[in-house]
Amino acid sequence: MKQSSQAEKILSQIAKNNTKLGDLRAIAKEVKKDHKLAMELWAAMHVHARHLAILIMDKKQLSEGVVDRLIQDMDENTASERLHLIDWLFANQLAKEKKTITMIENWQNSPSSLKRRTYYYYQTRLRWVGQVPPPNSEALLSTIEKEIQEEVPEVQWMMNFTAGQIGIFEEKYRQRCIELGERTGLYKDEMVAKNCTPSYLPQLITIQVEKEKNRKRK
Template sequence: MTDTVLAQVMAELAGLEDPNARRINEKHGDDHGVNLGKLRALAKRLKTQQDLARQLWATGDTAARLLATLVCRPKAFGRDDLDLMMRQARVPKVHDWLLNYVVKANPHAEELRLLWSADPDPVVASAGWALTTDRVAKKPEGLDLPGLLDVIEAQMKDAPDRLQWAMNHCLAQIGIEHAEHRARAIGIGERLEVLKDYPTPPNCTSPFAPVWITEMVGRKQSR
């Protein structure tokens, strides 16, 4: 992959910059102004290019890093590659796309889940908890669900925002997917009151775990 190709792609990203989109994105902590639909269209045209993906990531530019997660080969990254990338991914959307589009498709995902969950960096730890939540829903075998509830009960109330959000999601997922732990999960949510007053748009489910659990279980039962 030549520097010329990288320069062409970066120029194209710059051409997609929209000041209005940037203002909206910055409210969510995302420092870019590229419409994500247009970004996905560019990725579809470029197709998979692992070398380009690495070069895009190395620029440190948010739009470039988002594009990198779409044109890379997730399984081509080593464990240490992804560990470093996650520690570099401070922008929420980059963090989210790296986790969901790359890490979850990588064979080192479980190893990284264990590594990150106890990390002292709360942003990195939130990635570990997000991977745990995924396992709670899809592959709970081998997970210590009571132990996870113990940690959530002890630590979620005072956790920094992104880590707190990830732990709360895990709490809700345990309650939704595992009836034997549902009452305890709801009880923890009621006692801690995390996100109880979070503003929720009409027709959206509240992130307050007791409400979230009850609503999602009700939906499942009504199918």
Template sequence: MRDRRPQVSGTKAAEATVTDATVTEVLAELAGLDDPKIRAVNERHGDDHGVNLGKLRALAKRLKTQQELSHRLWATDDTAARLLAILICRPKAFRRDELDSMLREARTPKVHDWLVSYVVKKSPHSEELRLAWTADPDPVVASAGWALTTERAARKPEGLDLGGLLDVIEAEMKDAPDRLQWAMNHCLAQIGIEHPGLRTRAIDIGERLQVLKDYPTPPGCTSPFAPAWIAEMVRRQQAE
């Protein structure tokens, strides 16, 4: 059977050799951290793991960066192991095709989101992947492209056609599948928050489409409904 683990050149020679026993030990530790109550909550959101994320981060801190172990943990297809793999990898070490394959293999929302946020955003291939993924026919893959676009709209908007993005959001967000709709809505809100010249249009689009207007929002939290989200974040900025 062909080894489908991502292969990375330039791995530090000083990195300890990872054995099957090492992977087995880590998986056993993750199994010991599994909490049925946490798993039940996570499964309602599509995430099949029961590990407290604070404890997962503590384990990652103890293991430190280990690229080969990260590969081996990712190859298990276990959600908790993949989250740990993301935390101990070297983001800039992955090739473009490896990141593309990993995103398509990411079965659960948490793995998908962490891979984009903690790995792809730090990769030298992030812009190329942003363009490719945004145009992908798979809405889950496209949502990753929109997540990268949101990041760029907020931090490095130079050369980005923000008005054109609003055109696409206005035309497509209302009927987009849930994951893609959420990512596009985040981009809409971010443009409205960070770019005063486009704020009125972003709010108007949100008001007209009514996407996520009735989303359940706990007391003290900000609604994901773009007009409310924009208004609250601008209020905080002005209060600083």
């Protein structure tokens, strides 16, 4: 794809290694929505260009075919970059349109690990945004209990996070989620930075439940 002068100018701006996500958001705020430019930037493959492309995409043009191509293109990036890109795509675009939400609801058993990850990210988000927990927690938790240890790492982590949110916000499932963590031992030995919440379910749930209690007392 031949790049426009606007795309070339932006790419020269963001090519530096010290470019931050905040810098990309500032550019996106100036550009606003421009799907054609987004596709030009996406084609450049550079991770900063793809982050920016996601911010200025037109979510109404994100059919399942388009999303499939974006996911396929993510294989051109490193493993850590592709996870950040798929999560960024969900948070900034897919989560904001009824049509794409409907697509995500059918991704639980997708052959694509990034689609399965996004399905669980969506389920996690439903629980932390302060709404009444959706009615599928029992079925969802049963599936996680059965499949989490056999899942690939990028989906496994998000499944674990979903179980954590169920345990935090739904007391009737709390002990079950804690026992899931104890039984699998996932992330038990994970080293976490100071002031960061561990992923090991017994610790994650205990810490976050206490934070929720303190928040409600204020």
